[in-house]
Amino acid sequence: MTTGVREITQPVELQLPSGALNPAAIGWTRTPLHGTDRVGRVARRWGRAKRWEYWALLTPTHVVGMTISSLDYAGLTQVWVLDRATGEEIDAVVVAPLAVGTRLPGTLGRGPASASSRRIALRFDEQADGTRLRARTDRVRLDVVAALPAERQRLGVVVPWDAREFQYTVKDVGRPAAGRLQVDGVTHHITAGSWAVLDHGRGYWPRELAWNWGFGAGVADGAEVALQLGGRWTDGTGSTENAVLVDGRLHRLHEDLSWSWTPGAWTDPWHVRGASADLTFTPFHDRVSLTDLRVVRSSTHQCFGHWSGWVTLDDGSRLTLDGLLGSAEDVEQRW
Numbered sequence: 001m002t003t004g005v006r007e008i009t010q011p012v013e014l015q016l017p018s019g020a021l022n023p024a025a026i027g028w029t030r031t032p033l034h035g036t037d038r039v040g041r042v043a044r045r046w047g048r049a050k051r052w053e054y055w056a057l058l059t060p061t062h063v064v065g066m067t068i069s070s071l072d073y074a075g076l077t078q079v080w081v082l083d084r085a086t087g088e089e090i091d092a093v094v095v096a097p098l099a100v101g102t103r104l105p106g107t108l109g110r111g112p113a114s115a116s117s118r119r120i121a122l123r124f125d126e127q128a129d130g131t132r133l134r135a136r137t138d139r140v141r142l143d144v145v146a147a148l149p150a151e152r153q154r155l156g157v158v159v160p161w162d163a164r165e166f167q168y169t170v171k172d173v174g175r176p177a178a179g180r181l182q183v184d185g186v187t188h189h190i191t192a193g194s195w196a197v198l199d200h201g202r203g204y205w206p207r208e209l210a211w212n213w214g215f216g217a218g219v220a221d222g223a224e225v226a227l228q229l230g231g232r233w234t235d236g237t238g239s240t241e242n243a244v245l246v247d248g249r250l251h252r253l254h255e256d257l258s259w260s261w262t263p264g265a266w267t268d269p270w271h272v273r274g275a276s277a278d279l280t281f282t283p284f285h286d287r288v289s290l291t292d293l294r295v296v297r298s299s300t301h302q303c304f305g306h307w308s309g310w311v312t313l314d315d316g317s318r319l320t321l322d323g324l325l326g327s328a329e330d331v332e333q334r335w
Contacts, residue, residue, distance in 0.1 A: 174226025
């Protein structure tokens with residue numbers, strides 16, 4: 001289904017003073033323009049606000065996932081590392097009651113995000129050349145800058161389930177990354193061919209929902225290309241989060257795309273198709289996460305692998321993709 005949500009080009013507040021969704025905020029942007037300071041600050045909505053920063057780092061040798069999040073009643077901090085050669089996973093997770101020790105900016109870019117405990121320290125800082133990502137666990141040290149050139153575009157979308165339940169997301173994919181990753185005392189230098197991906201979220205979600213998310217980054221036809229795909233959670237809202245960036249310029253895919261995969265055979269190929277795209281994702285690793293904290297339950301299969309196929313650009317031409325490193329996931333969430 002083709003969608004017709006408008007492009008927003010001026011700053012706008014996500015919420016009205018009452019806490020309800022601002023109708024003028026519904027749409028998408030090429031750069032972050034939504035003010036979200038009210039999310040989590042409306043007393044009668046306490047316990048329903050969801051705020052997070054998730055960064056993924058893709059390198060020739062490792063995959064890293066870093067999460068700082070607050071659900072009001074709990075904060076979750078996580079550092080996850082995959083050694084691509086051996087398949088070994090390192091996973092450090094801390095759940096903090098009432099999100100103690102968690103700090104998130106009200107609006108993207110207006111201050112650092114951080115979380116600190118005895119087991120994990122994470123900090124994301126905006127600086128002149130991009131975002132500095134730092135992490136520490138008993139086995140991992142990371143210090144990386146995800147570069148952000150001045151003219152680079154970033155997809156922002158508001159997904160409106162109704163006036164009380166809505167989500168603002170920024171999917172900032174394929175940012176060149178450089179720095180170092182240390183695992184068990186061994187330093188890995190992160191240089192050309194490494195990419196960072198941001199999932200920034202602020203909003204109020206339904207109690208239960210399922211979604212698909214996919215991203216990839218690499219080079220195609222001599223251009224730096226980043227792929228952003230979503231599914232299921234936006235169905236029926238008129239909003240989508242499908243796009244491709246070519247040398248930093250955003251090309252929107254204005255339709256709901258169809259996802260197909262084989263549950264239980266997670267490393268078999270996945271397919272994402274529509275009038276504007278025909279893509280195959282071939283995984284090499286399935287990251288499984290099952291959580292049951294009574295209040296919060298989730299089932300996640302986040303696969304890492306490579307994207308191939310084609311997408312349609314704004315001028316109607318097709319861009320062929322072959323082997324973009326990235327991820328596809330299937331999540332069922334109750335929170």
